[in-house]
Amino acid sequence: MSYLSPPEFATKMVDAGEAKVTMSARDTLIRSFMAGAILALAAAFAVTITVETGNALLGAVLFPVGFCMLYLLGFDLLTGVFTLAPLALIDRRPGVGFGSVMRNWGLVFVGNLAGAIVVAVMMAVIFTTGFSTAPDAVGQQLGTIGESRTVGYAEHGAAGMLTLFVRGVLCNWMVSTGVVAAMMATSVSGKVIGMWMPIMLFFYMGFEHSIVNMFLFPSGLMLGGEFSVGDYLVWNEIPTVVGNLVGGLTFVGLMLYVTHVRTGESRSARTVTDVRVPANT
Incomplete structure (x- = not known):
């Protein structure tokens, strides 16, 4: 069958x-x-579509193509390992300790950041014709995104920080659901369909994804966005990373693990006893 049952794909998550x-x-x-x-x-593709068509929904519908490509190629996002790596620790797999999980998260963070910044520089070159002209319409939009999702949160203080964190939680709830959905299927088409739906949802809803932001905000800084590196770190990246960790591990990884891998003890069938009805007097 092309579909795996929940206990089967939950075990695959731990593996x-x-x-x-x-x-x-x-x-x-x-x-x-x-x-x-x-x-x-x-992300650059989705922003370009949104700017050129004026249709944000179309950009969100097509954004998941990147997620599907990287998953099928066996590449790793921080949001995915936030959900999967701790399960191996909880399941007491040989050679997996707290330090090794933290090592994995650190390496994946560095790799994701480097990849996103390299593409950010390349796209900035394109949007400014080698930094010889002002940013085009797409480049200007990237600068605007960076401002609204850093200083825009900062203007609201603690309420803005809470909103940012919750958006990070909801984001990786959906993204990690996409990762798990791909494990439900054994065919490429099944994996793509499973991934596409929650990824499209998170992008259109404007939830905060730490890796997408590793591209959006460096791009915005290079393309004239009026915010600083400190604004980006304090009012976006750090709270988003924490929110992504909480969302993916709590609402996806642990929930599936405790109910499909380490299941509760089944209740015994109740013993049916005769009920004596008192005779009428």
Whole structure:
């Protein structure tokens, strides 16, 4: 069958987490670099579609092509390993400890960031004709995104920070659901359909994805956005990373693990006893 049952794909999640944690540093960096680069290209693609057509929904509908490509190629996003790697630790897989999980997260973060920034520089070259002209319409939009999603949050203080965090939680709830949905299917078409729906949802709803933001905000800084690196880190990237961790691990990884891998004890069937009805007197 092309569909795996929940206990089957939940076990695959733990297996995947173990494989990622025990992977060599070389392979982890290569795979995470490529994942960050491909997702950045997809974000540039979606913004370009939105600007040129004026239809944000169309951009969101087509954005998942990048996520599907990087997943099928076996590359790694920080949002995915936030969900999968801890499951191998919880399941007490051999060779998996807290330190190895943190090592994996650190390497994937560095690789994703490097890939996203490389693409950000390349796209900035295109949007400004080699930095010889003012940014075109797409480049101007990228600068605007960077401002609204950093200083825009800062203007609201604690309420803005809470909103940012919740958007990060909801984002990786959906993104990690896409990762798991791909494990439900054994065919390429099934994997793509499973991934497409939650990824489209998160992008259109404007949820905060730490890796997409690794492209959007460096691009915005290079293209005239009126915000600083400090604004980006404090009022976007750091709270988004924390929100992504909470969303993916809590609402996807742990929920599926506790109910499909480490299931609760089944209740015994109730014993039916005769009920004596008192005779009428």
